[in-house]
Amino acid sequence: KAGVTQTPRYLIKTRGQQVTLSCSPISGHRSVSWYQQTPGQGLQFLFEYFSETQRNKGNFPGRFSGRQFSNSRSEMNVSTLELGDSALYLCASSPLGNQPQHFGDGTRLSIL
Amino acid sequence: DQQVKQNSPSLSVQEGRISILNCDYTNSMFDYFLWYKKYPAEGPTFLISISSIKDKNEDGRFTVFLNKSAKHLSLHIVPSQPGDSAVYFCAAKKRNTGNQFYFGTGTSLTVIP
Numbered sequence: 001k002a003g004v005t006q007t008p009r010y011l012i013k014t015r016g017q018q019v020t021l022s023c024s025p026i027s028g029h030r031s032v033s034w035y036q037q038t039p040g041q042g043l044q045f046l047f048e049y050f051s052e053t054q055r056n057k058g059n060f061p062g063r064f065s066g067r068q069f070s071n072s073r074s075e076m077n078v079s080t081l082e083l084g085d086s087a088l089y090l091c092a093s094s095p096l097g098n099q100p101q102h103f104g105d106g107t108r109l110s111i112l
Numbered sequence: 113d114q115q116v117k118q119n120s121p122s123l124s125v126q127e128g129r130i131s132i133l134n135c136d137y138t139n140s141m142f143d144y145f146l147w148y149k150k151y152p153a154e155g156p157t158f159l160i161s162i163s164s165i166k167d168k169n170e171d172g173r174f175t176v177f178l179n180k181s182a183k184h185l186s187l188h189i190v191p192s193q194p195g196d197s198a199v200y201f202c203a204a205k206k207r208n209t210g211n212q213f214y215f216g217t218g219t220s221l222t223v224i225p
Contacts, residue, residue: 004155031211042116042201042217043156048210056212090155094211098144098163101211103155 002027004104006091012110018079021107025072025093031055032074033101034066037088046089049074078109086111115139116204118216126224131189133219135202138183142204146213147176147187150199159200160187192223 005024013019025032033056034046045058049068066076072093078085088108092101117136125131133147143164148156162169162176162185169176175188185202199220203213 006155033211033213035215040217042114042118043203043213043215045212045214048212050210055210058212092155092211098161098205100146100158100161101213102158103148105153105155 004091004093004102006089006104006107008107009105010108010110012112013081014112015081015083017081018077019081019109021076021078021089021091021109023074023076023091023093023104025074025091026102029093029095029102030072031094031096031101032068032072033092033094034074034076035090035092036060037090037106038086043090046076081111083111085109114217115142116202116214116216118200118202118219120219121217122220122222124222124224125192127194128191131187131192131196131221131223133187133189133200133202133221135185135187135216136183137185137204137214139204139206139214140183141206142214143207144205145176145178145185146203147174148201148203149196150201150218156201189221192221194223194225197221197223 033048035043048056068074088106090106094101147159150156199218
């Protein structure tokens, strides 16, 4: 069974640019969540999509947005990039209910 | 506002001994808890879960204990193996909130051969 796939693995951008990250969940998983990981901060929840609708949102500015397509694939967009956006962005998928999330290997975003 | 805390950034244990990783939480509405293991340059890998209706769950060498009155969670690894060396995260979610998990900051476990 294929795992969660995130593309690209690495990305370098400059301040002010925008970026789009992609996540393909495990087949059959309809929930996709995004997390930001920075040193010393653990994983911070960004948002969750379920059946193409945002179901939950974390405490991040509106520059961070996402969407989910009918095949459950999800994209995350960050506009007007800031130096502090440099982080590992992780996507996780899960089936319904109290089930563990399965993570991709992440996209490492570096802002210059 | 860190609702899930792992107060030990690192832990070293001899191979074959028990590793105990601790996690504290502040929100009494949390009802489902997970432990993940993470190697460098990889995403977190699910290890074991526990629901608030239980106080213990075992899976092979891994056991998770939940003390709801103390709002405390622990992961026991017995016996510890060098391949267990990784960063361990605990995570929690509230009832009926989809998959919005709150993560601790992680504990780096080193198992010494």
